Structures are given as structure tokens and as C-alpha cells.
Amino acid sequence: MTSHIVDARAIHKHFGTLHVLKGVDLKVDERELVFVIGPSGSGKSTLLRCLNRLEEPSSGSIMVDGIDMLDPRTNINHARRRIGMVFQSFNLYPHMTALGNVMLALRKVAGKSRGEAESLAHAALKRVGLADRADHTPGQLSGGQQQRVAIARSIALEPRVMLFDEPTSALDPELVGSVLEVMRDLRESGMTMIVVSHEMGFARNAADRVVFMDDGLIVEQGPPGAIFENPAHERTRAFIGQIQRH
Amino acid sequence: MSGWDKFVETFFNAKVMVKYLPDILSGVVVTIELALLIVVTGLGAGLAFALLRSLAIRPLNWLIIFVVDLFRSLPPLVIIVLMYFGLPYAGPAPSGFVSTWLSLAFVLMAFSEEIFWAGITSIPKGQWEASRSTGLTFGQTLFNVVLPQAFRLTIPPLTNRTIAITKGTALGTVVAVTEILGQASSAMSNSYNPSPLMMGAAAYVVLFLPVVVAARWVETKFAWKR
């Protein structure tokens, strides 16, 4: 038996002849915040997307909250309810209000009544500090607000794990803080999180563990202090040096 | 008589117009019936094929693309004539009305499938991914997230095509359908006067102008700020 909420083993992913993930093992404890770094093209996004099977791994095994994600008998739509995902480009539905964005899966997937979904959606928007923006469409919101709505859309379903793929990379610098603040609150409330990001300050303050990926493999991992100040591998040192120079 | 009076006497002859008004009106009814049938079945089938295509089943998609391209390249008149004069050799003998209806419905199906499909594929992949990641099924995502956005993009080209193709009901004259133009041209040859044709033209404007205006209204209603 495993006590890990996420237990991915020997994940391989090929895109045609391109071998993108070359046997990745990733175990995440409940309430843990794992921060994933690595050069562009190292397979960070692909790994996250394999965890909720937006991308089909070529081989390996993935257990999330006790569910075998790769078992063909698993109802993938039910399983995905437990795994929130936040994208770099927000991906809000432009034809719906903020409230409508959050309500959709509550109605269609969680099967809530309209009234119930509405009050849950309002509560989720309040948690990300956007109670007063419920009736705005994405086009009427700033990037930071849009990303917070996207977070509300995920947390309203009460997921067991949240995946973040560069949640602040598309934002103007002055809007990054508001999103990180919401993520920190989420972490404090005990959410298990896997975060791909370049926000090293956030990693230092909030991460339990930093994972460094390169060329489809996890090269090394450990507490933020150890990875940032004293990396064991030359490749990690080079990458961190490069990031900090910016 | 001045030139103007002669013009009016020829093209807007009151006596002729009164005499042939009932014929033109019955033509209007036939045109409306035909147009509604073509629009409902043509757009319905076009949407159905676009949805089938989104399932990404290879051989099925090749078939859809072949049928769609065929009906987009054939002149509608040829399809009508083939169906009316040719099909009886193979068994079924559709009336002129049915031949016109089905032929134009096939053409509208082909063009609207292509328009619906373009709308569906223009929706960014991220929309699918966000929706699927929250647990919505393929179908739920298609109907709640993708199609509402796709429809908005398809309204202008779809209206243009629909109007152009339903105006093709006039081709029904060739296979003895007594729609507006058929009534107008036989009235014109019986009366030796082009006034019935003017009435027919007026009838087309009365029929199609509201559709154009309604489409404009729907377009602004469905618009949202990005």
C-alpha cells in the first residue's frame, strides 16, 4: 500500500520519435507542495498533463488518490474531478461569466442543482478574492483576475490535488503577486499542489520540495534551500545560476 | 405618353398585377415551404456531419470530406436535373418539389458542414483541455464549451450561404415547381408583360430581407468581449 496521494512510476512519453519523458518517478505526499523546475523542453508540462491523462503516457503507472489513472476501467472523468489543473493561458470560457465558468463543472460533473452550484461558485470566487466580479466575462477581467477565476473553477470541485503549469508566466509582473497569494492561501488550507513555475521566491517560501527536471528525467530533488544553495548536480547548478542571473 | 409613364405601364402594370397576384402568392407559399425544408434539413445534416467529423474516425472523415467536396463543386442545377430526370431510371421518381428540396438541402449540408467544422476547429485546444480537466466528457465539452463559441463565428458565413442557396429554389422552375419565379415567368409569357416578374422580385425581397436583418441582430447579440 502507498500513502502517497500521487504515485507515478516509470513514466515514459513518446511523441512520434521524440522521447520526452524517459522514466519519471514522482511521489507526492498529502498536503505537500512540490515545485518543478527545469529548462524549456525538459518535459515538465508533459509530466503534469500525464498525471490527469490530458496526455496519454506511453508506459508507466499513475495512482492518484488511490485511483489507477491508466486502468482502462477507470472512469477518467470522475477521476479528473479530484485533480484540478491551472494553465499558463487561463483557458477561461469567454462566452460565460466568471460565475458561469465556475458553475459549469459543478452542474455537469458534480451534478449539483443550479442553486447549489451557484452558492458553491460564489464561495469559490470569494476565496480567490473575486466575489464582486462574478458577473464579469473573462474579457472584462485582468490577467491576474482571470487566472484567479481559473483557480476558483478548479477548487470549487474540491480536488485532492492541484496541478499548476506556469500559472503566472503569462501575467504582467504587477499581477503576479495576487495569483501567488491565492496559491499560498490554498497551500495553507492543506491542498496538495504540484507547481511548475519560475517564481523562485515563491518556491523558497512555500515549497516543501523542489524537483529539477532535465531532458525527460528528474535529475535531483530536495528541500528548496538544498536545491537552490547547494545542488548536487552540475546541470542543476547551471540551470539555477542561469535563472538567478535574470 | 412620357418615357416614365411607358416604363411604369410596362413594368408595373396595375391590371396585370392584380390579375396575377394570386398566382404569385401561391408561388410565395411554395417557396416558403421549400426554403424552410431546405434550411432545416440542410443545416441539420450539416451540423450532424460536422459533429460526426469531430469524433475523428479516419475512414468516416474521408467519406464526409468526399461527399462535402462533391456537393460543393457540382452546380445545384445539375443535381436537381440528375435527381428529377436521372433517378427514375434507378427506381425512385421524386417529384420536382422533392428533387429541388433534396438537391439544395444536400448543397446546404455540404457548405454548412464545412462552416460548422471551421468554427469547431477554430476554438483553441486550451478550451477543450480546461473543460476536460474538470471532468466534463467529450460530448459535454463539445455542447457546453465549444459549440456555443463556434456558432457565434459561423453565423455570418452561414447566413450568407443559407440565403444564397435558398434563393436557388428558383431553379425549381426547370423541373416544373410552381414557386415564385416559375409563377412569375409563366404569368409574364401569358400576359406579354414583365410586371409579374417585378412582383416576384418584390416577393423575394420581402422574404429574404427580414432574414438578413435577423441575422445581423443575432450576430450582435452573440458577440462578447474577448
Ligand SMILES: Nc1ncnc2c1ncn2[C@@H]1O[C@H](COP(=O)(O)OP(=O)(O)OP(=O)(O)O)[C@@H](O)[C@H]1O
Ligand atoms: N503534443 C506534442 N506533440 C509533439 N511534441 C510535443 C507535444 N507536446 C510537447 N512536445 C515536445 O515535448 C518536449 C517537452 O515539452 P514540454 O512542454 O513538456 O516541456 P516543458 O518542460 O514544459 O517546457 P517549457 O518550459 O517550455 O514549458 C518538447 O520538445 C516539446 O516540443
Ligand SMILES: [Mg+2]
Ligand atoms: Mg511547459
